[in-house]
Structure formats: C-alpha cells, structure tokens
Amino acid sequence: MRISRSAVSAVVACCALVGTGACSGSGSGGGSSSGSGTYTFWDPYPQFDSSDAWAKLVASCGTQAGVTLKRTAMDTTDLNNKALLAGQQGSLPDLMMVDNPFVSTLVQAGILTKTSDLGLDTSALQKNIVGAGTTDGAAYGIPIGANTLALYYNKAILSQAGIDPGTVKDWASLTAALEKAKSAGKKGITFGAIGTEEGSFQFLPWFWGAGGDLTKLDSAQGVAALSLWKDWVSKGLAPNDVLSNTQTTSWQEFATGQYAFGENGTWQLANAAKVGFDYGIINIPGQNGGSAPVPTGGEFVTVPVQKDTARYAVDKKIMECLTSNTNLLSTDTTLSYIAPVPAVQDQQVQQNPALKPWVSALAAARGRTSGGLGTKYPVISEQMWTAVQGALSGGKNPQSAMEDAQKAADAHKS
Known part of the structure; x- marks a missing residue:
C-alpha cells in the first residue's frame, strides 16, 4: 500500500459530497461503438508515462482487443x-x-459490474486477495497483484546484539530483541503511525495479530495491540516520531542503518537494495506466535456499468489480457507486487528468491473491507488511527482511546 493508494478517508468525504444514490453507474465509456474505436481506461499510476512498460502493456491489450485504449x-x-x-x-x-x-464503495454506489456478469472466472485467484474486491459473495474485479507488510531487519545490528531473527516468533520475543538492540547502543523498531489510513494499515497486523475484530475496537485484543505500540514508544524501543511517520519516512529511518527492525512493505524492495547494509525479512508475528494477518494493498481491474452493454465483450478481452499469467508476472515485477495467482507467485520466487517471505505474508493477509465490512471500514479505520494517535501522544491510555474510538464508530452508524 503505497502512500498515494491509501486515502480511504477521502472516500467518506466524497460519498457525502456526491451522494450514494447519485453515484449510480450509467456511463457510456466515452468512446465510439462497441467492438471498435476508442475505449477508455483510468489507473492510479501517474508515475508511469507512455514510455514505461505498464503503459505499453495497456496499449497493447487494447490493440489485441481490436480497439484503441486511451x-x-x-x-x-x-x-x-x-x-x-x-x-x-x-x-x-x-x-x-x-x-x-x-x-465496496463503488459497488454500493452501483458503479461496478460483477465479474461473473462479464463471464470472467476468478477461481484460480488466491481467495484472500480477490476477497478484497468481493461484496456479498460476488467479485467485482480482478486484482492486478497485491502488496503487504513485513518486518525488515538489519543483519549487522542483530548480529552485534546477539539476536537470532529465527527466534522472533511472537510479541514477547520481538520486544526482547528490541531491548537487546537498545542495550547494544542501537535503535529498536520504526513504523508509521501517522493519523491517516496509512497509520491504520501499519497498525492492522498488530490488531489482527492479537485476535482483534474491527467491529469491536475496544476489545481486550484491540487494547493489547495499542498497548504494545504504546509500551515500545514509552520505553524508547520505537521513536516518538512514529506519530508523524508515513511509510516513506519510516523507511528513511530504517535506511539510516541505526534500527534493528522496520515495518514496511513489498514496495521498498528496490530501495532495500540501495541501503548499503545487509537486510533480512521476517513475517510480522502474532501476539502468541504464528504470522499475523496483514492487510492487502493493491488495485483491482474493474469494469464500470455501461449504458451500451455491448461494450462489455471488449472490456472482458482487455481485462483478460491485463491479468493473464504472463502479463501479471511482468506487471507485478514492475510494481513490486505479489501476483494473485499461486502459479505466478512460484515464478516470481524463482526469479527473485527475496520475494519468498512476501508470498508467505500474503498467505495470511486479509482485505481491509473483507468480512462484510465494506463501506463501514473507512469510518472504523479513522477512529482506529485516531485512537493510536491519542495513545502514542500520551493524551489517552490505550483502554480509553479504544473505548472512545468504538463509541465514535457506533455513533456514526446511528
């Protein structure tokens, strides 16, 4: 989940501005007659211009479908x-x-077409990844890939502090490792707890790793997760500036070579190769062991509802091209994503063994809107990151911060 792909709070404001009823899909595609001419395609990758591999793939998929894809x-x-x-x-x-x-917001607004209505088969996709785009049992798009979170670690610091990364299996052993790093004159862990969706994204592995339920923020499990982060900051095992850290600034801290661990994402792999020190990656541990569930980031290829339903035949061809196994392999390598198809994941690991822990992390991942949360998630997330900010700043204790968060979420329902 890169920084520009996480502004879920903006969804709430925009839905309020437009109105759910007014969002009903009635688009025409803005192109000419079906099966020929120009079709239109929007994506959230402004970093790629027409000379990049992604843009060339998009254009070629239009050509293969017999149209110009703008x-x-x-x-x-x-x-x-x-x-x-x-x-x-x-x-x-x-x-x-x-x-x-x-x-899910677009589905509620009546904007997206079911993949089944397009005749697309999603059975080969990893269920927890496609689940992020599923509402009431129906898929509304095909994931181009997914990214998620894990713990990067500095091999030199762990060696100096006498820490075996293989022993970091739960919260207690991780906290013990952070204390060893501090005793060795180094810093413990950095992460991003900024008061945005990015902060929630970073907090979710700990919340879910404690067994937390997003409909019950103030449960003992939710309070335990926030208490863990609060204790790390209070004891100097994590820096005070996590309150304002984005995932980018958190990465910059880890890249100084002073931190034993850094919570960050798949998208930092290219930067990791440039840090100038040896690093490793482990899954974020659950409170009592095992890999904590991590949130999935990444985008879905979707087809908005069209007045001219004859256009769907070409839309389907373009979707199939963009998400073919061959193209997923090249695209996900470019984006530092893990493919949503196990067979392609195997190919990625063969090409780059460093991706193996990320494949493992995604096996335990969850969509943020999964489990029927849908459009409830942005409201819950905002209250969650507000609770994190309140507790880490010292304004509230974890218990009261989470209780207030749950009350605010409940008030929104009514």
Missing part, C-alpha cells in the same frame, strides 16, 4: 473522487484500476 493516469485520491462524480454524470470510463478498499 489511458488516463491520476493519483488514487483523484481517481476515487472522479469515479464517483463520473458515476453521477454518466461519464464513466470503460475500465478502471481501483484501490482495493474503494471497490
């Missing part, structure tokens, strides 16, 4: 807002790449 790239927040407005105005594109937590 690509428009914008950051995620802009795309989310424009999708809702386009639904109101009847000017939706033929296809969109959508950040996975936003799929």
Whole structure:
C-alpha cells in the first residue's frame, strides 16, 4: 500500500459530497461503438508515462482487443473522487484500476459490474486477495497483484546484539530483541503511525495479530495491540516520531542503518537494495506466535456499468489480457507486487528468491473491507488511527482511546 493508494478517508468525504444514490453507474465509456474505436481506461499510476512498460502493456491489450485504449493516469485520491462524480454524470470510463478498499464503495454506489456478469472466472485467484474486491459473495474485479507488510531487519545490528531473527516468533520475543538492540547502543523498531489510513494499515497486523475484530475496537485484543505500540514508544524501543511517520519516512529511518527492525512493505524492495547494509525479512508475528494477518494493498481491474452493454465483450478481452499469467508476472515485477495467482507467485520466487517471505505474508493477509465490512471500514479505520494517535501522544491510555474510538464508530452508524 503505497502512500498515494491509501486515502480511504477521502472516500467518506466524497460519498457525502456526491451522494450514494447519485453515484449510480450509467456511463457510456466515452468512446465510439462497441467492438471498435476508442475505449477508455483510468489507473492510479501517474508515475508511469507512455514510455514505461505498464503503459505499453495497456496499449497493447487494447490493440489485441481490436480497439484503441486511451489511458488516463491520476493519483488514487483523484481517481476515487472522479469515479464517483463520473458515476453521477454518466461519464464513466470503460475500465478502471481501483484501490482495493474503494471497490465496496463503488459497488454500493452501483458503479461496478460483477465479474461473473462479464463471464470472467476468478477461481484460480488466491481467495484472500480477490476477497478484497468481493461484496456479498460476488467479485467485482480482478486484482492486478497485491502488496503487504513485513518486518525488515538489519543483519549487522542483530548480529552485534546477539539476536537470532529465527527466534522472533511472537510479541514477547520481538520486544526482547528490541531491548537487546537498545542495550547494544542501537535503535529498536520504526513504523508509521501517522493519523491517516496509512497509520491504520501499519497498525492492522498488530490488531489482527492479537485476535482483534474491527467491529469491536475496544476489545481486550484491540487494547493489547495499542498497548504494545504504546509500551515500545514509552520505553524508547520505537521513536516518538512514529506519530508523524508515513511509510516513506519510516523507511528513511530504517535506511539510516541505526534500527534493528522496520515495518514496511513489498514496495521498498528496490530501495532495500540501495541501503548499503545487509537486510533480512521476517513475517510480522502474532501476539502468541504464528504470522499475523496483514492487510492487502493493491488495485483491482474493474469494469464500470455501461449504458451500451455491448461494450462489455471488449472490456472482458482487455481485462483478460491485463491479468493473464504472463502479463501479471511482468506487471507485478514492475510494481513490486505479489501476483494473485499461486502459479505466478512460484515464478516470481524463482526469479527473485527475496520475494519468498512476501508470498508467505500474503498467505495470511486479509482485505481491509473483507468480512462484510465494506463501506463501514473507512469510518472504523479513522477512529482506529485516531485512537493510536491519542495513545502514542500520551493524551489517552490505550483502554480509553479504544473505548472512545468504538463509541465514535457506533455513533456514526446511528
């Protein structure tokens, strides 16, 4: 989940602005007649211009489908807002790449078409990854890939402090490792607890790793997760600036070579190769052992509802091209994503063994809107990151912070 792909709070504001009823899909694709001419495609990858491999793939998939595929790239927040407005105005594109937590919002607004209605088969996809784009048992898109979180560690610091990364199996052993690193004159762990969706994304492995339920933020499990982070900051095992750390600034701290551990994502692999020290990766441990469930990041290829249903045949061809195993392999390598198909994951690991722990992490991953949360998630997430901010700043104790968060979430329902 890169920083620009996580502005879930903007979804709430935009839905309020546009109105759910007004978002009903009635787009025409903005192109010419079905089966020929120009089709339109939006994605949240403005970092890739027409010379990049991704843009060339998009164009080639249009060509293979017998049309010109006009690509428009914008950051995620802009795309989310424009999708809702386009639904109101009847000017939706033929296809969109959508950040996975936003799929349920578009479904509720009546904007997206079921993959089954398009004749697309999702049975080969890893269930927990495709689950992030599933509502009431129906899939509304195909994931292009997924990224998630794990713990990077500095091999030199762990060696100096006498820490065997293989012994870090639960919260107690991780905390003991952080204390050893501090005793050796180094720093413990850095992460991002900023008061945005990014902070929630980073907190979720600990919340879920304690057995937390997002509908019960103030449960003993939720309080335990927040208490863990609070204790680390209070004891100097994590820096005070985690309160303002994004995943980018947190990575920059880890890259100084002073921290034993850093919680971060698949997308930092290219940067990890440049840090100038040996690093390793382990899964984030659950409170009592095992790999903690981690949230999935990444986008889904979706087809908005169209007035001209004959366009769906070409949309399907384009989707099949973009998400073929061959193209997933090249695309996910470019994006530092893990493929949503186990067979392609195996190929990725063969090409780059460093991806193995990420495949393992994703096996335990969850969609943030899964389990029926859907559009309830943004409200819950905002209260969760507010609780984290309150506790880590010292304004509240973890118990009261989570109790207040749950009350606020409940009040929103009513």
